[in-house]
Amino acid sequence: MLPQDEELPVNLQRLQAVSRGKVAMQKRLLEIFFQAAEGDVAALKEAVANQDFPTMEHKAHQLKGSSANVGIPKVSIIAAELQKQAHQKTLIDANQLVDQIENYLQKARQFAEIYFSD
Template structure:
């Protein structure tokens, strides 16, 4: 494993992996990330409402959706957190859902901060 691959595992996004999947188009990646953050904002609101109502089906569905979107963009930490959220919904565990939602928001903020200083293409 190369040093750059090791570093990618520490970053909130694996630029090499996602850029490989989209043909190296950093402009397209920027567009995809904008869409991801917009969709996350809506899903966050829906998730907060679902947790407040203890609507476990909705929690599971939102977790599943976020898991897929995160995987598509090589956001492996967010993908794992979303899986936790999906599992919490499936297993009807409100405390786990609340914790996963908080962790998800923290990781989203980490990703945003990382991207501000490290725009797509910097590590290519």
């Protein structure tokens, strides 16, 4: 059983809008997104460990936009906070924020696998 709309890790209305309702395109968009996000998270972890603020800001910005585009708003919100911290050159909650992004991406991926299972 799927959770109620407000609890879904993927905003299906946004995903349907960006894909013009084409299910195959929705699946492909999410596949591409999750693959790219995995690389972004790995780069963020490394950037945080090395206090590489420009890379942190860039990768967080990328993740903020791409996750909003495919309808994963929680990741976008967390990435925006991480981008802000990187811009301010602070690491107050950076590791926790990256962990939250990673955990929420996992939830979204699991949801997508169930939602698009034939």
